[in-house]
Amino acid sequence: MAITLQFRDxxxxxxxxxxxxxxxxxxxxxxxxxxxxxxxDSSEGRSPLVYIHGYRQIVPGVETALDGLEAGHGIDVHVSxxxxxxxxxxxxxxxxxxxxxxxEEDLETxxxxxxxxxxxxxxxxxxxxxxxxxxxxxANHPLAGQTLHVNVEVLSVRPATANELxxxxxxxxxxxxxxxxx
Ligand SMILES: [Zn+2]
Numbered sequence: 001m002a003i004t005l006q007f008r009d010x011x012x013x014x015x016x017x018x019x020x021x022x023x024x025x026x027x028x029x030x031x032x033x034x035x036x037x038x039x040x041d042s043s044e045g046r047s048p049l050v051y052i053h054g055y056r057q058i059v060p061g062v063e064t065a066l067d068g069l070e071a072g073h074g075i076d077v078h079v080s081x082x083x084x085x086x087x088x089x090x091x092x093x094x095x096x097x098x099x100x101x102x103x104e105e106d107l108e109t110x111x112x113x114x115x116x117x118x119x120x121x122x123x124x125x126x127x128x129x130x131x132x133x134x135x136x137x138x139a140n141h142p143l144a145g146q147t148l149h150v151n152v153e154v155l156s157v158r159p160a161t162a163n164e165l166x167x168x169x170x171x172x173x174x175x176x177x178x179x180x181x182x
Pocket of ligand 1: 169
């Protein structure tokens with residue numbers, strides 16, 4: 001059963017149903033498996049993932065599947081590359097001279113590093129191959145090109161505050177709006 005909160009604004013009661021919809025702050029636990037059933041990512045042993053619904057802060061296929069759910073619900077969804085981490089882009093594989101990396105850095109297949117684009121956004125690279133002369137790196141998301149099986153448990157749903165919507169991210173310490181009990 002959905003929980004409905006009532007707030008009083010300007011002498012009127014406004015109802016907020018705690019179902020997942022645009023502008024809801026949603027806390028989830030998730031497990032992502034690849035086609036072989038191997039766990040490739042999970043919130044287990046970590047803090048839940050908390051995001052603002054409706055802004056593509058999580059992969060589109062999962063976000064759409066969560067629409068309308070409430071705390072306590074769980075879903076299993078298959079996510080295609082188009083609705084997940086995208087297709088693998090061959091142009092994201094680059095060959096760089098070894099000399100651009102610090103000499104003391106240990107580079108081997110599977111090493112990961114981050115670089116920052118000119119707009120400040122981080123790009124994560126993984127090393128496909130390293131030789132004394134060149135390093136082949138891949139900027140594709142490690143899960144790009146894969147159909148994934150995602151299990152999500154919804155822990156909590158609440159309306160985002162005005163501040164959170166203005167900033168575009170969740171504030172851990174944001175005071176929750178409280179019903180007017182007068
Ligand atoms: Zn903020």
